[in-house]
Amino acid sequence: MFVFFASFLMYLVLVWSGGKIPPVEFAVAFLIATVLALSARTWIPSYRFSFLKTLNPLRWFTFLYYVFVPFGVALCKANIDVAIRVITGKIRPGIVKITPDLKSDLARMILADSITLTPGTLTVDVDDEGNFYVHWIYVQDENPSEDAIYGSFASWARRLAD
Numbered sequence: 001m002f003v004f005f006a007s008f009l010m011y012l013v014l015v016w017s018g019g020k021i022p023p024v025e026f027a028v029a030f031l032i033a034t035v036l037a038l039s040a041r042t043w044i045p046s047y048r049f050s051f052l053k054t055l056n057p058l059r060w061f062t063f064l065y066y067v068f069v070p071f072g073v074a075l076c077k078a079n080i081d082v083a084i085r086v087i088t089g090k091i092r093p094g095i096v097k098i099t100p101d102l103k104s105d106l107a108r109m110i111l112a113d114s115i116t117l118t119p120g121t122l123t124v125d126v127d128d129e130g131n132f133y134v135h136w137i138y139v140q141d142e143n144p145s146e147d148a149i150y151g152s153f154a155s156w157a158r159r160l161a162d
Contacts, residue, residue, distance in 0.1 A: 004037035059160070066156050074118055074151055082119040085137060094139035095124060098132050098146055100154040107161035108132075114153045121149060 011029040012021060085091050102108050108130065112123040120137040127133075134149055146154055 003040040004033045007036045008033035063160055066160060070152055070156060071114060071117075074153070078119045078121075082137060085120070090138065092138050092140075093135065094142075095133055095135050096139060096142065096144055096149070098134060098144070098149060099130060100132060100146060100157075102130055102154065102157060102161075104161045107157040110157040110160055111150070111153055114157070115150050118150070 008029050011032055012025065015021065015025050015029075100108075100111060102111060108126055112126055112132065115121045115123045115132070115134055122135040123132060124135050125133040136144075136149060140148065
């Protein structure tokens with residue numbers, strides 16, 4: 001269900017140009033979302049029962065809170081930090097390795113996306129052991145703490161994925 005609704009809404013957002021959405025676009029969105037949802041059942045064997053957790057409204061409100069409060073605040077701070085670094089030239093880029101100790105693939109994906117969407121950081125790779133390789137705009141320490149790179153994102157990823 002989650003894959004269906006996410007695909008359906010994403011397609012409609014992509015074709016929306018500010019006015020009315022033609023009915024044919026709803027049909028195309030429905031068709032694409034159906035194909036993706038059915039495909040997800042074969043790609044992810046555990047998906048058949050895991051989608052039931054996504055129907056919980058509390059999970060949706062928790063996710064929206066995460067997007068607008070902790071992630072939104074971090075996004076604003078990172079934008080200001082990157083702007084100052086670009087103006088002053090205080091840039092010391094590098095790739096650092098961190099181990100957030102996340103168990104599920106969904107939690108790793110949420111963390112990797114949160115890191116990548118935050119200006120000044122980019123998730124380059126996630127290996128099989130769960131180590132993240134992050135390109136950071138200003139490497140202060142070769143073995144940084146998790147707070148220095150992404151703050152509370154890992155704890156939120158655990159909360160949202162488990």
